[in-house]
Amino acid sequence: MRIYLLDGDRESLARTARMLGDYxxxxxxxxxxxxxxxxxxxxxxxxxxxxxxxxxxxxSGLAASERLLRDLPGLRIVYVTASREYAVEAFEQRAxxxxxxxxxxxxxxxxxxxxxxxxxxxxxxxxxxxxxxE
Amino acid sequence: xxxxxxxxxxxxxxxxxxxxxxxxxxxPVAMCTSAREGIEWLDxxxxxxxxxxxxMPEMNGLEAAEHIQQRHPGIAIxxVTAYSDYAVEAFDLQAxxxxxxxxxxxxxQKAIARIVPESLAVENKAAKAGDSxxxxxxxxxxxxxxxxxxxxxxxxxxxxVKWRTAKSQELFAYLLHQGEQWVPRDELTDLLWPSMSGxxxxxxxxxxxxxxxxxxxxxxPEMALEYRQESxxxxxxxxxxxxxxxxxxxxxxxxxxxxxxxxxETLLALWKGGYLxxxxxxxxxxxxxxxxxxxxxxxxxxxxEEKAAGRTDEAIRLLTALxxxxxxxxxxxxxxxxxxxxxxxxxxxxxxxxxxxxxLQEELGAEPEPLTRQAYERLAD
Numbered sequence: 001m002r003i004y005l006l007d008g009d010r011e012s013l014a015r016t017a018r019m020l021g022d023y024x025x026x027x028x029x030x031x032x033x034x035x036x037x038x039x040x041x042x043x044x045x046x047x048x049x050x051x052x053x054x055x056x057x058x059x060s061g062l063a064a065s066e067r068l069l070r071d072l073p074g075l076r077i078v079y080v081t082a083s084r085e086y087a088v089e090a091f092e093q094r095a096x097x098x099x100x101x102x103x104x105x106x107x108x109x110x111x112x113x114x115x116x117x118x119x120x121x122x123x124x125x126x127x128x129x130x131x132x133x134e
Numbered sequence: 135x136x137x138x139x140x141x142x143x144x145x146x147x148x149x150x151x152x153x154x155x156x157x158x159x160x161x162p163v164a165m166c167t168s169a170r171e172g173i174e175w176l177d178x179x180x181x182x183x184x185x186x187x188x189x190m191p192e193m194n195g196l197e198a199a200e201h202i203q204q205r206h207p208g209i210a211i212x213x214v215t216a217y218s219d220y221a222v223e224a225f226d227l228q229a230x231x232x233x234x235x236x237x238x239x240x241x242x243q244k245a246i247a248r249i250v251p252e253s254l255a256v257e258n259k260a261a262k263a264g265d266s267x268x269x270x271x272x273x274x275x276x277x278x279x280x281x282x283x284x285x286x287x288x289x290x291x292x293x294x295v296k297w298r299t300a301k302s303q304e305l306f307a308y309l310l311h312q313g314e315q316w317v318p319r320d321e322l323t324d325l326l327w328p329s330m331s332g333x334x335x336x337x338x339x340x341x342x343x344x345x346x347x348x349x350x351x352x353x354x355p356e357m358a359l360e361y362r363q364e365s366x367x368x369x370x371x372x373x374x375x376x377x378x379x380x381x382x383x384x385x386x387x388x389x390x391x392x393x394x395x396x397x398x399e400t401l402l403a404l405w406k407g408g409y410l411x412x413x414x415x416x417x418x419x420x421x422x423x424x425x426x427x428x429x430x431x432x433x434x435x436x437x438x439e440e441k442a443a444g445r446t447d448e449a450i451r452l453l454t455a456l457x458x459x460x461x462x463x464x465x466x467x468x469x470x471x472x473x474x475x476x477x478x479x480x481x482x483x484x485x486x487x488x489x490x491x492x493x494l495q496e497e498l499g500a501e502p503e504p505l506t507r508q509a510y511e512r513l514a515d
Contacts (some may be wrong), residue, residue, distance in 0.1 A: 013244070067309075084219075084221070084222050087221030087222045087225060087232075088218045088221045088232060088234060090221070090225070090246075091221060091224070091225075091229075091231055092230040092241075094248065095225075096227055098221070098222055098225040099225075100222060107226070114228070
């Protein structure tokens with residue numbers, strides 16, 4: 001599955017990226033620590049999921065993902081954050097998951113398993129379409 | 135889909151139940167005041183969703199969710215709580231939603247939409263609409279109000295029938311009148327040809343039966359006129375008469391027109407006149423009277439509801455039309471006075487009473503009932 005990563009904290013961005021890199025079926029299609037750049041890039045890449053911090057400085061992670069959702073309604077939002085305070089709002093937004101930092105392998109694993117299930121059928125359909133074209 | 139509600143506070147439980155019922159997509163099947171009670175219930179009867187309070191004595195909602203998910207991994211869990219502090223844990227537990235008390239209908243509807251697949255929701259709604267609305271109005275295939283007629287639903291109009299004899303028509307009407315019951319041949323000959331000898335009457339009956347069968351073959355092929363052991367019966371094959379529909383539907387509507395104004399209007403529109411009134415069949419009289427009374431009750435109730443809903447003009451129109459057919463009905467007169475009064479027109483209210491009283495005096499030599507007179511006297515004050 002294709003994941004885009006947005007986190008204002010470079011260290012934490014690198015750490016999450018590394019952890020995601022351990023999964024052979026995860027393709028990190030892009031990452032950024034700058035929200036504006038990330039939004040326009042992600043829009044073009046149409047990832048299956050956006051992993052995003054809730055605190056991005058001048059914009060909240062929720063507002064940022066809300067903007068992406070307008071154009072990519074099927075996008076799964078996974079918050080990876082140091083703050084608990086947006087969790088209720090995340091439910092309202094129907095976020096896919098909400099992970100607290102420091103991120104543990106065990107907790108990430110559960111998210112990935114659910115993502116596989118959620119994206120699985122879609123990826124399978126895309127593959128079929130590609131096969132047909134060829 | 136079925137839902138369980140768990141909350142140690144009864145009022146909160148009731149409030150949530152009401153909201154869920156009002157939404158209509160989920161059916162609350164179990165209301166539990168402790169997590170323990172809910173978990174035990176689930177072992178016997180599975181549900182699709184659990185609405186779970188968090189702050190409860192003994193076992194709290196988070197623990198309960200863990201239990202439920204281990205034993206029944208397919209159940210959707212929605213937390214319902216006054217505290218925002220546990221939303222992260224709710225994500226850990228893969229809850230489908232997290233609602234903050236007090237819950238409003240809009241936010242709850244969003245939560246339910248996550249549980250109930252859209253396709254199912256549409257089905258449920260359609261099924262519900264089917265319950266409350268009258269069956270969408272195909273006209274009945276046979277009309278018996280005012281006069282006997284066959285209705286062609288494809289052409290959407292009355293199909294003219296050439297009856298060779300009036301007796302064939304009456305036979306057909308009488309067999310319809312009897313529903314799908316077996317009617318002895320002698321009963322039919324006595325009714326239709328009372329002064330004829332047995333043999334002669336039987337021949338006439340045969341001829342009439344033959345005519346009806348021919349007519350059905352062309353016009354209502356789903357119906358059949360059967361003969362067995364000296365008896366006849368008319369099978370409908372699903373064809374309904376307007377009178378039967380009226381009887382059936384009015385049974386449900388009388389006493390509950392409130393909230394059902396449209397169905398009541400639609401049903402009353404079937405009424406084109408008294409039951410077989412045009413034909414003057416003596417055997418139809420008692421049913422005709424019953425239908426008259428029922429129609430009057432339904433129309434009066436409708437007028438009452440129209441008035442209560444502030445549509446006094448509509449109520450007055452209904453009552454005036456009704457009074458033309460039932461000029462001596464006291465209750466119509468009383469309701470008409472009250473409708474005029476609601477319309478702030480006491481003058482017309484008093485006048486409608488005087489006209490009514492005069493009519494009774496001149497045509498029947500009678501006076502209005504005390505109840506009607508008292509209503510008038512209250513107006514005069």
